[in-house]
Amino acid sequence: MLTRIDHIGIACFDLDRTVEFYRATYGFEVFHSEVNEEQGVREAMLKINDTSDGGASYLQLLEPTREDSTVAKWLAKNGEGVHHIAFGTADVDAESAGIKEKGVRVLYEEPRRGSMGSRITFLHPKDCHGVLTELVTSAPVESSEH
Ligand code: V0V
Ligand code: CO
Numbered sequence: 001m002l003t004r005i006d007h008i009g010i011a012c013f014d015l016d017r018t019v020e021f022y023r024a025t026y027g028f029e030v031f032h033s034e035v036n037e038e039q040g041v042r043e044a045m046l047k048i049n050d051t052s053d054g055g056a057s058y059l060q061l062l063e064p065t066r067e068d069s070t071v072a073k074w075l076a077k078n079g080e081g082v083h084h085i086a087f088g089t090a091d092v093d094a095e096s097a098g099i100k101e102k103g104v105r106v107l108y109e110e111p112r113r114g115s116m117g118s119r120i121t122f123l124h125p126k127d128c129h130g131v132l133t134e135l136v137t138s139a140p141v142e143s144s145e146h
Helices: 015-026 070-078 092-101
Strands: 002-011 030-036 041-050 056-064 081-089 119-123 133-137
Touching: 002 070, 002 133, 015 041, 015 056, 056 070, 070 081, 081 092, 092 119, 092 133
Parallel strands: 002 056, 081 133
Antiparallel strands: 002 081, 030 041, 041 056, 119 133
16 A cells, blocks of 8 residues: 655755755755765755654755766656655565556665665656656665664
8 A cells, every 4th residue: 555645756956955945934844865876966855744654744856967877868858857756665675576466667676775865766757657656665664764
């Protein structure tokens, strides 16, 4: 079961300036930030609200760390904006297997490491009416580093 919007991923050219926009305009603070070398992003998670499944919903601001990353490629084509949405689930393996059976391309054979120690996979945007869709299982609370 998919039980929350885990995050909305927003691609930007300058993470620090974009973080400052969200702070100054809305009062959202950075909850967590990290570099994910595998994904080629520097990211900031801004927590918006807790959710009834024990998780939370975030904005995920993403700046590319290298020219050949998926986000750099997307920014060059589209400019800044909403890059993906992510649904939260207790079991990303089962969810992605079930969705794959429905004929939607799941991009990873096995879930990979996402923000705050989560396990993530992606669904191809061309199979999802133009929306790059991510599935997320958060790390257990005791092992996530904030
Ligand atoms: C590409 N397309 C998109 C899109 N990216 N459509 C909607 N939203 C996006 N974000 C469209 C694009 O316009 C093309 O359509 C078509 O898909 C093929 O795109 P492409 O530019 O040729 O790029 P590809 O095929 O090399 O790569 C596209 C995919 C790639 C989706 C396969 O971006 C990918 O593997 N994404 C998953 C990983 C990722 O995005 N990581 C960054 C976030 P036309 O022009 O042919 O019609 S990392 C993250 O979220 C983390 C760490 C986390 O949450 O914890
Ligand atoms: Co994401």
